[in-house]
Amino acid sequence: MAFNINVNGSAHSVDVDGDTPLLWVLRDVLGMTGTKFGCGMALCGACTVHVDGVATRSCITTIDSIGKSQITTIEAIGTTAVGATIQKAWLDHEVVQCGYCQSGQIMSASALLASNPHPTDADIDDAMSGNICRCGTYVRIREAIKLAAQSNGKGG
Amino acid sequence: MHLDRIASRTADTHLSRRNFLAASAAVGGGLMLSLGLPFGRSEAAHSDGFAPNAFIRIGSDGQIVLTMPYVEMGQGTYTAIPMLIAEELEVGLTQVRLEHAPPNEKLYANPLLGVQATGNSNAMRGAWKPLREAGATARMMLVAAAAKQWGVDPNACRAQDGEVIHTASGRRPKYGELAGEAVNMPVPQNVTLKSPDDFKLIGTPAKRLDAPAKVNGTAVYGIDARPPGVKVATLAQSPAFGGRLKSLDGTATMAVKGVRQIVQLDDTVAVVADHMGAAKKGLEALKIEWDDGPHATLATEEIARELEQATLGAGALAQNIGDADKAMEGAVTKVEATYQVPFLAHATMEPMNCTVHFRKDECEIWIGSQAVARIQAMAAEAAGLPTDKVIVHNHLIGGGFGRRLEADGAVRAVEIAKHVGGPVKVVWTREEDIQHDMYRPYWFDRISAGLDDQGKPVAWKNRFAGSSVIARWLPPFFKNGLDTDSTEGAIDLLYDLPNFHVEYVRVEPPGIPTAFWRSVGPSHNVFVTESFIDELAAAAKQDAVAYRRALLDNSPRAKAVLDLAAEKADWGQSLPKGSGRGVSLQSVFGSYMAQVAEVEVSKDGTVHLRRVVCAIDCGTAVNPNTVQAQIQSGIIFGATAALYGEITLKNGRIEQTNFDTYQMLRMNEAPAIEVHIVKSTEQPGGMGETGTSAIVPAIANAIFAATGKRLRKMPADASVLKQPA
Numbered sequence: 001m002a003f004n005i006n007v008n009g010s011a012h013s014v015d016v017d018g019d020t021p022l023l024w025v026l027r028d029v030l031g032m033t034g035t036k037f038g039c040g041m042a043l044c045g046a047c048t049v050h051v052d053g054v055a056t057r058s059c060i061t062t063i064d065s066i067g068k069s070q071i072t073t074i075e076a077i078g079t080t081a082v083g084a085t086i087q088k089a090w091l092d093h094e095v096v097q098c099g100y101c102q103s104g105q106i107m108s109a110s111a112l113l114a115s116n117p118h119p120t121d122a123d124i125d126d127a128m129s130g131n132i133c134r135c136g137t138y139v140r141i142r143e144a145i146k147l148a149a150q151s152n153g154k155g156g
Numbered sequence: 157m158h159l160d161r162i163a164s165r166t167a168d169t170h171l172s173r174r175n176f177l178a179a180s181a182a183v184g185g186g187l188m189l190s191l192g193l194p195f196g197r198s199e200a201a202h203s204d205g206f207a208p209n210a211f212i213r214i215g216s217d218g219q220i221v222l223t224m225p226y227v228e229m230g231q232g233t234y235t236a237i238p239m240l241i242a243e244e245l246e247v248g249l250t251q252v253r254l255e256h257a258p259p260n261e262k263l264y265a266n267p268l269l270g271v272q273a274t275g276n277s278n279a280m281r282g283a284w285k286p287l288r289e290a291g292a293t294a295r296m297m298l299v300a301a302a303a304k305q306w307g308v309d310p311n312a313c314r315a316q317d318g319e320v321i322h323t324a325s326g327r328r329p330k331y332g333e334l335a336g337e338a339v340n341m342p343v344p345q346n347v348t349l350k351s352p353d354d355f356k357l358i359g360t361p362a363k364r365l366d367a368p369a370k371v372n373g374t375a376v377y378g379i380d381a382r383p384p385g386v387k388v389a390t391l392a393q394s395p396a397f398g399g400r401l402k403s404l405d406g407t408a409t410m411a412v413k414g415v416r417q418i419v420q421l422d423d424t425v426a427v428v429a430d431h432m433g434a435a436k437k438g439l440e441a442l443k444i445e446w447d448d449g450p451h452a453t454l455a456t457e458e459i460a461r462e463l464e465q466a467t468l469g470a471g472a473l474a475q476n477i478g479d480a481d482k483a484m485e486g487a488v489t490k491v492e493a494t495y496q497v498p499f500l501a502h503a504t505m506e507p508m509n510c511t512v513h514f515r516k517d518e519c520e521i522w523i524g525s526q527a528v529a530r531i532q533a534m535a536a537e538a539a540g541l542p543t544d545k546v547i548v549h550n551h552l553i554g555g556g557f558g559r560r561l562e563a564d565g566a567v568r569a570v571e572i573a574k575h576v577g578g579p580v581k582v583v584w585t586r587e588e589d590i591q592h593d594m595y596r597p598y599w600f601d602r603i604s605a606g607l608d609d610q611g612k613p614v615a616w617k618n619r620f621a622g623s624s625v626i627a628r629w630l631p632p633f634f635k636n637g638l639d640t641d642s643t644e645g646a647i648d649l650l651y652d653l654p655n656f657h658v659e660y661v662r663v664e665p666p667g668i669p670t671a672f673w674r675s676v677g678p679s680h681n682v683f684v685t686e687s688f689i690d691e692l693a694a695a696a697k698q699d700a701v702a703y704r705r706a707l708l709d710n711s712p713r714a715k716a717v718l719d720l721a722a723e724k725a726d727w728g729q730s731l732p733k734g735s736g737r738g739v740s741l742q743s744v745f746g747s748y749m750a751q752v753a754e755v756e757v758s759k760d761g762t763v764h765l766r767r768v769v770c771a772i773d774c775g776t777a778v779n780p781n782t783v784q785a786q787i788q789s790g791i792i793f794g795a796t797a798a799l800y801g802e803i804t805l806k807n808g809r810i811e812q813t814n815f816d817t818y819q820m821l822r823m824n825e826a827p828a829i830e831v832h833i834v835k836s837t838e839q840p841g842g843m844g845e846t847g848t849s850a851i852v853p854a855i856a857n858a859i860f861a862a863t864g865k866r867l868r869k870m871p872a873d874a875s876v877l878k879q880p881a
Contacts, residue, residue, distance in 0.1 A: 020433035028431030033380035034373020043815040074373035099370030100505040100554030125824035136792025138826035
């Protein structure tokens with residue numbers, strides 16, 4: 001059946017089975033490839049999007065569970081203040097390597113900062129441990145989140 | 157893998173060629189420099205004496221485009237390589253753009269590999285001199301063009317920031333305006349390269365050029381390719397290596413909405429659908445019976461036993477110094493051990509994938525590859541087409557680590573695409589990716605040493621057995637039972653070892669395919685040698701750093717990094733009970749590195765890696781920012797292997813499936829990492845893999861310091877380290 005979903009402020013109608021994971025609707029049906037496939041079991045975080053602002057693994061989120069929720073993906077996170085701050089911190093701190101997991105990392109980090117503007121190391125561990133980076137950019141991700149939190153504090 | 161020595165052995169004939177550069181008019185206007193990298197092994201180089209394999213175009217618009225065979229897989233090559241040209245050409249880094257080279261083994265052979273591939277941490281090592289020379293050549297030709305136009309002495313002009321400046325007249329045209337005329341200038345036969353003191357870019361931290369697209373979702377990896385009309389397929393390959401499809405019932409699959417087709421091969425089934433969600437659901441609905449084939453009962457233990465047996469026989473002599481047997485007889489103390497390292501999967505974050513459009517007389521491929529010419533050649537074979545009828549579009553790579561030096565995925569995708577009308581993207585599930593990887597080999601080492609009355613090693617013997625990846629991947633480079641990758645880190649040790657004997661026994665395990673894996677040979681050898689030297693220090697009742705240091709009189713660069721790491725890591729200062737520091741020292745991939753790891757071992761045997769201090773002498777650090785990033789990366793990669801990494805076989809199949817059973821180090825486990833770079837003007841060494849091989853023994857040695865337990869089999873096993881209740 002057809003499902004009407006709202007992604008990055010735009011309405012879309014997609015005709016797929018109700019148990020289809022949101023990840024594949026985004027990537028293969030809507031052609032928004034910024035959200036990545038990593039494991040299919042919510043073990044790696046590469047597919048993280050925001051559903052009503054909450055970091056969510058799109059690979060296990062079925063399309064019939066979305067309803068009227070607002071979905072935000074990496075393609076639009078830069079239009080939010082906190083998303084733009086995170087992206088800038090990522091660039092200033094030279095976080096990325098292969099970059100494949102970074103969409104998910106940025107989505108998790110921006111959800112963290114949106115709900116907790118000044119996270120402690122333990123808060124960062126809690127929010128980010130679900131996102132695997134095989135290039136091992138963890139040290140820089142942690143620093144970049146702290147950098148973003150600082151500029152947050154200055155209203156940046 | 158470490159093929160420098162091979163390359164240097166075959167290089168002499170090509171080095172004698174004088175002219176490695178040619179100039180011509182660029183298509184669309186401007187100056188084109190064609191550049192022959194000096195170690196090129198291409199056939200073209202033999203036939204006419206000049207085989208360009210890199211191209212620099214200075215357009216009339218001033219844009220400088222470099223076409224290079226190296227690929228970006230996260231290691232920062234696309235940022236560091238342009239620095240070499242920009243430095244000598246006197247332009248800003250942002251003016252140089254790097255483009256993927258199309259597949260062409262003859263044109264783009266990697267100077268240190270002899271084939272078109274990015275691996276062996278050698279992009280920078282291959283490019284270091286020739287690309288700076290090319291930049292200087294272009295600069296001199298642009299200056300000559302300006303001087304001729306004005307009728308002045310070229311020495312009265314200088315190049316700066318993309319302009320040629322004539323100080324006396326104040327004229328300063330941009331390169332773009334001069335590029336067309338520069339084509340007519342003679343190519344200078346001798347260029348003088350800048351002294352390191354005058355470097356403006358090299359040695360300064362440069363921002364990655366590929367970063368912006370990687371933070372906003374616009375970067376396009378192989379898995380993101382979407383040619384018009386593309387379908388998505390996912391596959392199940394025979395769970396047991398060498399097995400075959402016995403029977404298949406696809407009734408339920410074809411009823412899944414969005415499923416279009418089931419493709420059946422001898423040992424694989426693929427479900428083609430409108431999207432991956434339907435393909436996966438369709439695959440799960442398949443009723444498949446497999447014939448497990450000849451390896452139906454194969455288990456890791458069987459392979460390990462075979463390797464162990466092999467170390468009792470004779471191997472190929474990798475290196476001999478003095479007389480180790482005789483010296484062993486006279487030794488006061490003897491230390492003997494066996495070591496084992498497991499099979500490992502790559503688990504790149506981007507699962508294996510390949511998009512293929514198979515047409516009657518040609519085949520188009522979209523993929524992210526470290527070895528695009530290999531993809532083209534092997535895909536052509538699978539497609540039954542001539543090589544030039546296979547068009548390969550290379551993409552960004554979501555993690556390589558050696559996995560994407562292989563063409564098995566492309567071959568499989570072509571086999572499937574042959575049965576599909578229109579383009580099909582074949583995407584491996586994570587489970588398929590882990591269970592049908594090509595694995596870092598299992599190795600078994602039998603090692604012994606004799607110490608004199610001062611505890612100094614007077615004899616060192618090592619015989620190890622395992623797969624040779626080179627023998628399959630680059631067969632001509634496996635000679636007399638040896639290849640340089642398998643022995644890298646086991647021979648040519650930094651230490652003064654007067655009686656030294658090392659043998660390698662090539663044993664190919666049944667069933668399971670092996671492949672390069674970040675740092676490959678050294679990932680095994682450095683673990684063994686640096687753990688064993690630690691055992692010798694313990695047997696001699698000496699400090700692990702002091703013991704090593706006393707054996708380094710002939711290795712000043714190694715001694716310097718060891719001292720630096722020890723000092724920065726507070727070596728010798730006390731730690732709480734249950735914690736310990738371990739050191740490692742290596743010279744692989746052309747770089748010297750020392751690491752000190754600090755671990756805490758819980759009562760239940762869990763190892764927590766708290767801090768890693770690394771000192772590196774990689775010669776000239778072209779982009780120190782990338783050097784630091786690569787070390788951080790290599791350490792996390794190696795620590796993951798040391799703490800968790802193990803692929804095991806049972807009943808002919810891999811037991812691990814996803815990130816729950818093949819664990820990765822995560823944010824909450826990541827150590828603090830300090831990187832100290834030794835200032836140097838030496839030729840750059842490799843950086844992509846060194847951090848990985850050094851961390852494994854540093855962790856094992858730290859665990860020994862913390863618990864008194866010596867780990868001779870990786871990964872760390874909590875049940876071994878657990879304290880009695």
